[in-house]
Amino acid sequence: xxxxxxxxxxxxxxxxxxxxxxxxxxxxxxxxxxxxxxxxxxxxxxxxxxxxxxxxxxxxxxxxxxxxxxxxxxxxxxxxxxxxxxxxxxxxxxxxxxxxxxxxxxxxxxxxxxxxxxxxxxxxxxxxxxxxxxxxxxxxxxxxxxxxxxxxxxxxxxxxxxxxxxxxxxxxxxxxxxxxxxxxxxxxxxxxxxxxxxxxxxxxxxxxxxxxxxxxxxxxxxxxxxxxxxxxxxxxxxxxxxxxxxxxxxxxxxxxxxxxxxxxxxxxxxxxxxxxx
Amino acid sequence: xxxxxxxxxxxxxxxxxxxxxxxxxxxxxxxxxxxxxxxxxxxxxxxxxxxxxxxxxxxxxxxxxxxxxxxxxxxxxxxxxxxxxxxxxxxxxxxxxxxxxxxxxxxxxxxxxxxxxxxxxxxxxxxxxxxxxxxxxxxxxxxxxxxxxxxxxxxxxxxxxxxxxxxxxxxxxxxxxxxxxxxxxxxxxxxxxxxxxxxxxxxxxxxxxxxxxxxxxxxxxxxxxxxxxxxxxxxxxxxxxxxxxxxxxxxxxxxxxxxxxxxxxxxxxxxxxxxxxxxxxxxxx
Numbered sequence: 001x002x003x004x005x006x007x008x009x010x011x012x013x014x015x016x017x018x019x020x021x022x023x024x025x026x027x028x029x030x031x032x033x034x035x036x037x038x039x040x041x042x043x044x045x046x047x048x049x050x051x052x053x054x055x056x057x058x059x060x061x062x063x064x065x066x067x068x069x070x071x072x073x074x075x076x077x078x079x080x081x082x083x084x085x086x087x088x089x090x091x092x093x094x095x096x097x098x099x100x101x102x103x104x105x106x107x108x109x110x111x112x113x114x115x116x117x118x119x120x121x122x123x124x125x126x127x128x129x130x131x132x133x134x135x136x137x138x139x140x141x142x143x144x145x146x147x148x149x150x151x152x153x154x155x156x157x158x159x160x161x162x163x164x165x166x167x168x169x170x171x172x173x174x175x176x177x178x179x180x181x182x183x184x185x186x187x188x189x190x191x192x193x194x195x196x197x198x199x200x201x202x203x204x205x206x207x208x209x210x211x212x213x214x215x216x217x218x219x220x221x222x223x224x225x226x227x228x229x230x231x232x233x234x235x236x237x238x239x240x241x242x243x244x245x246x247x248x249x250x251x252x253x254x255x256x257x258x259x260x261x262x263x264x265x266x267x268x269x270x271x272x273x274x275x276x277x
Numbered sequence: 278x279x280x281x282x283x284x285x286x287x288x289x290x291x292x293x294x295x296x297x298x299x300x301x302x303x304x305x306x307x308x309x310x311x312x313x314x315x316x317x318x319x320x321x322x323x324x325x326x327x328x329x330x331x332x333x334x335x336x337x338x339x340x341x342x343x344x345x346x347x348x349x350x351x352x353x354x355x356x357x358x359x360x361x362x363x364x365x366x367x368x369x370x371x372x373x374x375x376x377x378x379x380x381x382x383x384x385x386x387x388x389x390x391x392x393x394x395x396x397x398x399x400x401x402x403x404x405x406x407x408x409x410x411x412x413x414x415x416x417x418x419x420x421x422x423x424x425x426x427x428x429x430x431x432x433x434x435x436x437x438x439x440x441x442x443x444x445x446x447x448x449x450x451x452x453x454x455x456x457x458x459x460x461x462x463x464x465x466x467x468x469x470x471x472x473x474x475x476x477x478x479x480x481x482x483x484x485x486x487x488x489x490x491x492x493x494x495x496x497x498x499x500x501x502x503x504x505x506x507x508x509x510x511x512x513x514x515x516x517x518x519x520x521x522x523x524x525x526x527x528x529x530x531x532x533x534x535x536x537x538x539x540x541x542x543x544x545x546x547x548x549x550x551x552x553x554x555x556x557x558x559x560x561x562x
Contacts, residue, residue: 012359013371020374023389023434024381026400030392041403083283090280097279105280112287114491116541118514119534120290122521123297126308146290149283207382209498210514214522225384229502241392248385255380263373270379270439271446 024252031245038241052246061243067219068227069250075137075223076205079144084198086145087152088190094153095160105153113150120146121214128215135217143211148201155200158272159193196269199258206255224251295538301531308525321532330516331533335540338512341425342493345432349489350482352433353440360445375438383435387502390431394418424504431499436492440485447481448474487548491541513537 026043031052033045040046056065094102124143125134133139163186171181212226219227224247231244259266305317325331356375363371378386394401394417406413417423451474459469475482497514504510506519517537521530 009359009362010367013363013367016356016359016371017374019434020377020438023386023393024377026393027385027389030398038398041398041400043400043404086283086286090283093279101280101284105284108284108287112291114488114541114545115291115295116495116514116534116537118495118497118517119298119538120294121518122527122530122534123294123301124290125522126301126527127297142286143290145286149287153283203380209382209384209501210518213501214518225382225498228388229384229498241395241398244388245392248388252381252385255382256377259376259380260373263369263376266376267372267442271442 024256027245027248027252030241031249033242033245035242052242053250055243056247056250061240064219064227065224065247068222068224071137071219071221072206072223072225072251075140075144075221076202078137079141079148079205080198080202082141083145083148083152083201084194087149087156087197088194090153091156091160094157095163096165106157109150109153112146115146117147117210121210125214134215135221137221139215140208140211140221140223143215144205144208147208147211148204151204152197152201155197155269155272156193159197159269160190163189163193192265193269196262196265199262199266200269202258203255206251295535298531298534298538301527302535304528306526306528306531308527317528321528322536324529325532325536330511331536333509334511334513334516337421337425337510338494338496338514341429341432341496341512342490344429345436345493346486346489348429348433349437349440350486353437353444353485356437356441357444357448360441361448375441378435378437379439379442381435383498384502386431386435387499390427390434391418391503394427418504419508421509424508424510428496428499428503428510431503432493432496436489440489443481443485444478447478447485450481451477483548487545490544490548494541494544495537513540 029044030038032048032050034047034049034051037045037047055061090105093099094105120143128134128139133142165186167185167189168178168181171185172178176184207225208223209225209229212223213229216222216226228244228247228251231240302321303316303318304314305320306314360368360371360375393399396402396414396416396418399417401417402411402413402415405411405415415423417427455473455477456469459473464472495514496512497518500506500510500512500515501518506515511519513533514537517530517533519530520526520533524530
């Protein structure tokens with residue numbers, strides 16, 4: 001590449017960074033604005049203030065926000081863990097065993113992934129109210145599995161396909177018990193894939209909105225996106241922009257941290273599952 | 278056996294509800310008056326299909342889908358080309374940046390863009406005010422087209438990076454030998470793109486297109502947050518939600534859900550039959 005080309009691609013790369021971070025910077029800036037500052041239509045606050053964060057973390061809005069944050073973390077982590085365990089078994093079967101239902105499982109996962117969520121919500125809404133799962137953690141964890149499982153199965157199958165499973169037999173020939181062989185040989189090889197799958201599944205659960213607003217009614221189980229969304233729409237004109245922006249920033253922190261720490265793996269997981277699957 | 282539990286969960290959480298929705302859609306059934314549940318055959322469907330609201334929501338949904346998917350593919354391809362050529366030194370930075378819109382939740386993205394375009398607090402008007410034809414007091418959420426424009430901007434911002442990652446993976450599968458051969462034959466950059474690169478990654482493009490189309494067709498979160506369906510910006514998903522969860526008219530709402538499901542199946546069939554999207558080949562089988 002010539003020098004000029006290099007500079008061109010460098011500028012292109014920087015343009016991507018600006019493109020990606022611009023709205024995020026705006027919401028951060030908004031969260032630092034004082035109420036008097038919000039209406040001045042400037043991108044940056046004139047004076048930064050932590051007031052919005054105080055309001056939702058320790059102030060009067062904290063009764064709404066903190067339980068929602070706890071629900072989000074709890075429900076998403078449990079749903080992620082369950083879908084990882086289930087998809088581990090499924091992906092292991094798909095990668096290693098030859099059985100007639102293989103394609104059926106992958107196609108089912110595909111069909112579930114493209115299913116319009118809203119078509120699932122109403123019957124669940126009725127059923128949950130009848131059997132007492134409405135507005136509970138399990139009442140959200142179960143539908144979250146339908147969001148996370150398809151992707152987890154695809155991603156993990158792609159990872160498991162690349163594992164040299166013969167190494168397990170090789171270790172047994174060398175005198176390891178089957179449990180030792182599994183633990184010392186297979187687990188280290190499979191762990192990165194499972195970990196990446198867990199991150200992607202967590203993103204999907206964290207992003208849910210429809211189930212959150214439809215299947216919950218109080219802070220007993222309402223996750224953050226739903227709590228935020230219900231501030232909007234109807235009450236658009238009195239919507240407390242500053243506190244909402246602060247809450248939006250706090251919800252964004254976990255996913256940004258995951259992206260910064262594990263970007264290479266996330267990219268591999270996303271593209272493997274989709275292209276090689 | 279091993280795959281059983283995962284399979285069972287997926288089937289139960291999706292197959293049961295859709296069957297239940299089909300069943301409910303054949304009844305006059307309101308949760309405001311649950312005792313009066315009576316079978317009325319296809320009447321819910323005829324009510325919906327003769328209502329302008331349904332056709333408006335379908336048109337809005339198709340409009341958003343067409344605009345966002347087209348822009349995302351072109352823009353995503355551009356981003357993928359830049360990422361492929363990006364220098365080693367800045368590659369991790371670019372890769373982390375590109376994942377941020379993917380990871381930011383849709384509701385947050387919707388709020389960010391809504392506030393950016395807001396009449397009383399957004400910076401967009403004060404930035405664009407000097408452009409001819411845009412007044413500094415544009416009420417972006419005051420009309421159907423303007424509001425849909427902002428919704429599309431938010432959707433495009435959030436999903437283009439993911440598309441570009443898929444296309445980047447597709448680009449990586451184009452044999453280098455072919456590129457070199459085309460260069461030797463004196464093909465221009467544009468000819469190489471058209472004759473070598475794109476045909477060789479058709480599978481990746483088609484898969485990205487199919488998934489994104491289905492995804493865009495289900496758009497709900499951004500509409501809920503940004504417009505609340507006002508000014509005829511309702512999408513099909515939003516209409517289904519409004520009929521069922523907010524109005525508790527389960528019969529009518531279930532009929533909308535079923536129609537939405539039928540639309541999704543039709544889109545799939547169109548792609549698989551019409552464009553010959555071969556999912557198996559894309560999976561490298």
